Amino acid sequence: MKAIQFNEVGGPDVMKIVDIPKPELRPRMVRVRNHAIGINFADNFFRQGTYLVRPKLPDTPGMEAAGVIDEVGPEVKSLKPGMRVAGIGLKTYAEYSLFYENQTIPLPDFVSFEEGAAFPIQTLTAWFMIHVSHRLSPGQTVLVHSAAGGVGLVAIQIAKAAGARVIGTVSSDAKIAIAKQYGADEVINYETQDFAKEVMRLTDGKGVDLNLDAIGKPTFEKGLECAASFGHIILYGRAGGPPDKLDLNRLFPKALKVSGFVLFTASSQHDLMRQGTEACFNLMKEGKLKMVVGKTFPLEQAPEAHRFMQSRQSVGKLLLLP
Ligand SMILES: NC(=O)c1ccc[n+]([C@@H]2O[C@H](COP(=O)([O-])OP(=O)(O)OC[C@H]3O[C@@H](n4cnc5c(N)ncnc54)[C@H](OP(=O)(O)O)[C@@H]3O)[C@@H](O)[C@H]2O)c1
Numbered sequence: 001m002k003a004i005q006f007n008e009v010g011g012p013d014v015m016k017i018v019d020i021p022k023p024e025l026r027p028r029m030v031r032v033r034n035h036a037i038g039i040n041f042a043d044n045f046f047r048q049g050t051y052l053v054r055p056k057l058p059d060t061p062g063m064e065a066a067g068v069i070d071e072v073g074p075e076v077k078s079l080k081p082g083m084r085v086a087g088i089g090l091k092t093y094a095e096y097s098l099f100y101e102n103q104t105i106p107l108p109d110f111v112s113f114e115e116g117a118a119f120p121i122q123t124l125t126a127w128f129m130i131h132v133s134h135r136l137s138p139g140q141t142v143l144v145h146s147a148a149g150g151v152g153l154v155a156i157q158i159a160k161a162a163g164a165r166v167i168g169t170v171s172s173d174a175k176i177a178i179a180k181q182y183g184a185d186e187v188i189n190y191e192t193q194d195f196a197k198e199v200m201r202l203t204d205g206k207g208v209d210l211n212l213d214a215i216g217k218p219t220f221e222k223g224l225e226c227a228a229s230f231g232h233i234i235l236y237g238r239a240g241g242p243p244d245k246l247d248l249n250r251l252f253p254k255a256l257k258v259s260g261f262v263l264f265t266a267s268s269q270h271d272l273m274r275q276g277t278e279a280c281f282n283l284m285k286e287g288k289l290k291m292v293v294g295k296t297f298p299l300e301q302a303p304e305a306h307r308f309m310q311s312r313q314s315v316g317k318l319l320l321l322p
Pocket residue numbers: 039040041042121122125145146147148149150151152169170171172175214215236237238239240241261262263264309310311312313314315316
């Protein structure tokens with residue numbers, strides 16, 4: 001099969017297209033013939049050897065894909081060959097990949113392979129942060145950083161569907177319209193404006209109840225400034241570098257809460273996964289949540305796709321097509 005591999009960690013060009021055997025089935029796993037493969041910002045970190053999961057060289061990037069089950073391994077109970085599925089796993093930049101049964105999501109008919117590949121990581125991350133880590137109530141105000149990105153556009157829609165007011169931040173005026181198109185009430189260009197001051201102005205000095213921050217160093221500190229009393233900041237990435245150490249005394253005056261999030265904590269819990277998946281598919285069926293595929297690339301153009309993602313010009317989800 002065709003797959004992307006890298007023999008050394010480094011920039012996008014370490015990734016090459018190769019011909020390797022299909023992955024061998026293991027117990028509790030299914031093998032999927034991928035039709036669309038999701039690209040995630042963390043794939044950059046994996047390729048550079050700085051992600052939570054370290055590559056074992058030569059390795060293949062990728063954490064999600066959608067396609068058709070080719071074969072099921074021993075002990076698989078609920079899945080059969082021929083089923084349309086999406087999955088969270090490893091080494092998905094390939095024509096075939098393996099997924100554990102409990103991280104394989106059967107796709108309803110109304111969800112295409114492209115939507116299926118765009119769904120698992122970014123959408124479930126947004127849903128779990130908004131509804132499990134935070135338990136958002138109608139009327140609360142949510143700040144979504146990188147609002148036109150993959151997680152950003154789905155987080156806006158999920159928060160709006162829950163009755164929140166959403167303020168987005170983006171790094172260029174070109175991205176403002178798309179964040180508004182998917183429901184953001186206000187969008188701040190944080191390259192040209194001080195987002196904390198602007199948030200305080202837009203909320204009449206109250207601040208935001210929830211701040212979804214995957215940028216880190218450039219935004220975290222200011223997030224404390226524009227949090228509402230009893231506000232909650234969820235740190236779930238570090239696209240701009242890890243934040244400075246937090247002095248816990250900063251939390252007292254406004255009774256703030258800071259938490260971290262990584263999807264694997266939730267995706268390894270079967271009941272939680274089913275709850276999040278059902279809720280998101282229901283929102284999609286009701287037309288309240290759309291997967292926004294910003295751009296697709298042929299599998300062999302994985303280096304171009306990574307360069308594009310790092311350029312900060314991408315909007316929505318990026319996919320590879322094998
Ligand atoms: N914890 C988890 O389980 C989890 C799961 C999924 C994603 N994430 C995190 O969520 C964030 C978004 O992921 P995504 O896959 O949806 O990517 P994305 O938002 O589509 O793309 C990354 C965006 O980050 C922003 N950014 C800010 N500083 C940047 C920098 N120094 N270099 C490059 N980009 C920068 C850019 O938007 P602007 O320029 O408009 O800000 C860029 O478009 C990432 O940090 C990712 O690691 C975490």
